[in-house]
Amino acid sequence: MRIMPASLDRLTRLALEEIAEAVAEAQTAIVFPSWGLRLSLAWLASRHGLQDWQVRQFLNVISRPIFDPHNAHVEWRTRAAQAHQFLELCHGILGLPPAFAPDLWARERRWHEEMLDPDTGRPHPWLMCNRYKPGERENIRQLFGARMWREFNDGPAIVHPKDPGWVIRQRDGELVLDQMTWGFPVVLTGKRGQPLKPKPVNNARFDKLGGFWKRWTGPENRCLIPAVSYAEAVGKSGEMTSTWLSLRSAPMFAWAGLWRDSDEWGPVYTGVMTDNAPELAGIHDRSPVILAPADWEPWLQAPLNELARFDRPWPADDVTIDATRNLWKSGE
Template identity: 40%
Template sequence: MCNLYTERLGPDAVAAHFNVRNPLASNAGAEVFPGGTGMVVREEGGERIMQSMTWDFPVRLKTMAPTAKPKAVNNIADLEKGMWKRHAVNPRGRCLIPLTGFAEAEGPKGSMTRTWFNVKGQPIFAWAGLWTDDHQYGWGPVYSGAMTECNEAIRPIHSRMPVLLVPEEYDHWLHGSFEDTVAFQKRCFPDDLIEITRTDELWVKKKMPKPAPDAPATLF
């Protein structure tokens, strides 16, 4: 599970990296937690745009009571299953999640600390994601990131990792076939591209409140 990532360089740097033509001021936080607001790059009308969305997808499980609220899901375990395939088969439902690092908890229970990961030589990189504008539950624009089996660099800390993309892969994720998206989730990201930074910052779980129904989206 990835439950914390950062985007610390701001909208202008993100726009330059992802070839977004008209960035505006961002309301996305530098540290992004599930349920919080993050910055997403997607395509519309043949151009890349930046948009702030909620990091959580509403998901209803078959075992839930008809009146139960949907479950918030911020990580995608398997693109070939259920609702994820429905979104992934259409390139319009894919997005790039800009980040400067992601964190996992490490250490003994009760005193776990943040361990950060980034891609070597990439001040900004991308997490392969899906997005939708949810009207059924009134959550508005939401996104989630695809996860995969960890590589050997991360394995001592966690068994899973985000599906990371380098710049030459961005178009492939956004425009490739459904089979291409699945291939990204099944590949092993190179060990030598991962940089690890251990800290003494305590790991504190943080869950942001869900957006109000029909909350307005912010375009960049």
């Protein structure tokens, strides 16, 4: 971004910087407007003629959910373009040069390169399966024969990214039931290279375990995620509803996961995803890696090069589908 003239009053400079940070964050995240951003917009509206409808439109652009996970990259790109248009509008109102140089998209790539899939150049697919039901704590403990690692509150009945969730991991040769935050924190950088608020990456593609995720794939970083069902968004963009999937053969199952300690949120975990069964591809092209009880120990202990056999979907004829009318964007 180009340097603003020193003649611009201090409050207007601060307001424009706050807006620019929100625009940068909107490239790869849903932005929940802070009081600082709202004050900045109010300042430009009261002192420089920004229209109320323009403010409302901008806030809607940066805070709206992704309605179609199957085409999420298109929605992210549209969000980015609309957010940049608003910043250019602010520059025009203030009589400033354009906010961005012609190499805009190249700069954006550098801003959020940590979030991008190295093969596709798109954000890592945490928009897959981003809510699930873990089940009751005592049922989890008994099913896995695990002891409580420490005392925790029960946590939510439906786990969303950045919520606390139950995890089974190994500790000194035994299984323990632990509670962690769902999603590895990935830190974005703003227009001046400053760190932005971390975002939770709650899914890890199996075919990336030997690349992007390799540093966290050792046995010491593997875990089991107890679940009774998981949800996907299905339907037309803007009208997507929640479809819940569970197993006919078991009231609770183990989802293959990875965990690590983080500076931002303490212990965190993410679920491993694989290609979906062809019969279920209409719901989503990927699904959680579900492990049979006989595979719990190998997932936790085997070398990485022996885990390829788990890169397969659970048989579709054992999956129960509950297509609800609940709007996905409601969060259940």
